[in-house]
Amino acid sequence: MSDKAQQSLSPLNSQNAEVMEISTTAVELTYSQVSSVHSSEKLQQLSLFSTLTRQPVKLHARLMCSTVIRSGLSALYQVVSSDLRYKPKDRAQYLAFKELQRTNQRRHILSAQQAYFDWLAENDPLAYCVLDPVVSVHPDYTTFEVFSKDESCYAQLSIAHSQLELLSPISCGTTNVDFSAHFFQGVQQLRQYKTTEIHIGQQAIGLETAQQGQVLAKQTHLPDSWLRGLLQIQSAMQLPGDSFKLAPIDLYNVLHFLRLNRDVKGKKRGIKIELVPNQYPKLVLEPWEKVIESSAEPWTGSEPKVIRIWGRRRLQHLQSFLSHTKHISVHLLGSGLPSIWQAQGEGVGLTLVLSGFTAANWSQAARFDLLLPRHQTINVEQFDALLSCLQKQPRCLDALASELSLSAPDTLALTQHGIQHGLISFNMLQQCFYYRPLLDQIPDSHQLRYRDDVSADAMNLLDTRAVSDVKQHWLPGDTIELTTTLNADSKSPISTMIQVTDEGHVSKAECSCFTFVKQGMSQGPCAHIVALRMAHFQQQQQPESDPIYERHYFTRRVAESEHVYLVQRHQQRVTLRWGKAGTSLRMQQWVFNTQQAAQSAVNEQKQRLLARGFIDATAR
Numbered sequence: 001m002s003d004k005a006q007q008s009l010s011p012l013n014s015q016n017a018e019v020m021e022i023s024t025t026a027v028e029l030t031y032s033q034v035s036s037v038h039s040s041e042k043l044q045q046l047s048l049f050s051t052l053t054r055q056p057v058k059l060h061a062r063l064m065c066s067t068v069i070r071s072g073l074s075a076l077y078q079v080v081s082s083d084l085r086y087k088p089k090d091r092a093q094y095l096a097f098k099e100l101q102r103t104n105q106r107r108h109i110l111s112a113q114q115a116y117f118d119w120l121a122e123n124d125p126l127a128y129c130v131l132d133p134v135v136s137v138h139p140d141y142t143t144f145e146v147f148s149k150d151e152s153c154y155a156q157l158s159i160a161h162s163q164l165e166l167l168s169p170i171s172c173g174t175t176n177v178d179f180s181a182h183f184f185q186g187v188q189q190l191r192q193y194k195t196t197e198i199h200i201g202q203q204a205i206g207l208e209t210a211q212q213g214q215v216l217a218k219q220t221h222l223p224d225s226w227l228r229g230l231l232q233i234q235s236a237m238q239l240p241g242d243s244f245k246l247a248p249i250d251l252y253n254v255l256h257f258l259r260l261n262r263d264v265k266g267k268k269r270g271i272k273i274e275l276v277p278n279q280y281p282k283l284v285l286e287p288w289e290k291v292i293e294s295s296a297e298p299w300t301g302s303e304p305k306v307i308r309i310w311g312r313r314r315l316q317h318l319q320s321f322l323s324h325t326k327h328i329s330v331h332l333l334g335s336g337l338p339s340i341w342q343a344q345g346e347g348v349g350l351t352l353v354l355s356g357f358t359a360a361n362w363s364q365a366a367r368f369d370l371l372l373p374r375h376q377t378i379n380v381e382q383f384d385a386l387l388s389c390l391q392k393q394p395r396c397l398d399a400l401a402s403e404l405s406l407s408a409p410d411t412l413a414l415t416q417h418g419i420q421h422g423l424i425s426f427n428m429l430q431q432c433f434y435y436r437p438l439l440d441q442i443p444d445s446h447q448l449r450y451r452d453d454v455s456a457d458a459m460n461l462l463d464t465r466a467v468s469d470v471k472q473h474w475l476p477g478d479t480i481e482l483t484t485t486l487n488a489d490s491k492s493p494i495s496t497m498i499q500v501t502d503e504g505h506v507s508k509a510e511c512s513c514f515t516f517v518k519q520g521m522s523q524g525p526c527a528h529i530v531a532l533r534m535a536h537f538q539q540q541q542q543p544e545s546d547p548i549y550e551r552h553y554f555t556r557r558v559a560e561s562e563h564v565y566l567v568q569r570h571q572q573r574v575t576l577r578w579g580k581a582g583t584s585l586r587m588q589q590w591v592f593n594t595q596q597a598a599q600s601a602v603n604e605q606k607q608r609l610l611a612r613g614f615i616d617a618t619a620r
Contacts, residue, residue, distance in 0.1 A: 023224045024222055025224060028053060028219055031050075031178045034183070035183040037189065044190055046069075046196070046197070046199065048200045049177060049202065050177050050200060052215065054174070059198065060200075061197065062164065062165040062195065063164060063196040064165070065163070066191070066194070070188070071320040079155040080133065080149075082150070082152075131147070133145060137174075141158050147233070152314065155317065157350050158427060167197070174436050177200065224447055225451055231421075233355060234426060235416055245327050246328040250293075250294045257292070258313065267287035268287045269287075270308045273307045274615065277301055277303070280293055280298055289560065289561075306616075309337075309354070310354075318350065321343050331428070338354060342428055378417050382404060382406065386400065386414045390433055394427070396433070415433055422439060458527045458534060467484055469485070470532065470536055471484065474551065478502040480499070496511045496532050509529050511529055516529070550569050552566075552602070552616065553566055556612070562580065562581040563580060564579065564581050565609055567605050569598050572595055574590045574592070
């Protein structure tokens, strides 16, 4: 073995020593066998082995349509194995992998995988930091849940028992199942003309397995940020937003265009969704301004709006499931925030939640943190009664409120508390809450309350009102510069500045604190920079009654071209820019005697543009 490979295999590797400093939650998963697919001339058997460390869960049934399950499980595997974060080239890791591959060539599949996980536990404990799929067997549904490694994508596959022919009584509960590349390859070989059976349990049924008595043990280290992101995504599924429907062909047209056109470096990579009452929604792909008109049903909202979302390449996970989909329901929380895509088939549904950012995008993550409810004191007796109700059978919000004799907001607060502690899940397709313990032990809520220590310090600065008088100045290229002076615990005030692009990314940041002067942004932002970004989000959610500065962006699409109007006011000065998007805009300015007169002129201009059919596309 080469020196580089030996250095990578060494548990004393300095890089691994740094990784070990990350706060994690250890989860040990033990399986009696590796999940696999056994096929004969007329029968196919999917054996999903559940972990031996959790309560026994059992499901043995015959599938009515094996191709639907094949597409759904394939989508789950794509999500659980996806990681779109930047990865620098590491030749030493590759050499170590090739050496391990040669060593395990002649081993049984169970022994080979066990050797691989043993090596990971000793040398790189965070390399395999994704939890195996969480499977919940309920009286009416069976669900599979996965979360990507880069914290950008969550998927839930729901299978109604009406689509199954149960061969034995079920045992309800929640567990983890082995979901390896070996099992995924077997799933790809499922065919509709063969009878297909699925078995979920700790032991095999009707199969002769080799090497009895051996077990497969995985020591999984879940970073607290990953576990917190999973619980946050599930909490976001209950937040209010804008919903509309797409036909499967509409999403296919989007994916087809993206597959034929590569992203342009330095250009926008989002999807603009134009929603106009009583009109079909339009999906505009940037930067080509390609318009995909939907065909499912008109939008039923009250006012027109434009919402931009990111993470469009991750929609490819739904492609294999489109042929089994009747319609797709889309739920948007706002520009740059998570979007929820529900592909509904006959008794089978696949829900895909895109966070809109990865673990590395702290700017958008900070905005998402402010939307979710903060941990608060709840009535323990009421919460225990809620869990008892859900353990009997799933219920919707109104049924829970009626049974607990509570108001809907109080019941919703209890369910949010249960979701953030990993005890409850929400199925958007059924609009029901399920009792689903994510782990054997309840995660430490104090450990998961904040994304990291920097976020905790930033939130403390906001709570103590140390961030005040945030000044904003628009720069060329739709970039906003935010500045403030923080009165923190230091002896002198701290001056902080950030520049935010129209994509929501921080392009430049400066701070006079000791941490920033010492390391800059090499180790991430300091607490003052994060606090300034959060304070700006709060100002957007609660605009002032008489602001000094305001900016409004209006758009109207004519065929393939987009006409825009930009209305800005700074005290008594009003600036109007207009023209075609992507070209040099014409400009006109007025100066009024008073600030009230300038604001009246802006309101008049807004009403005139809305009457002409323009949409207020100001970031929300």
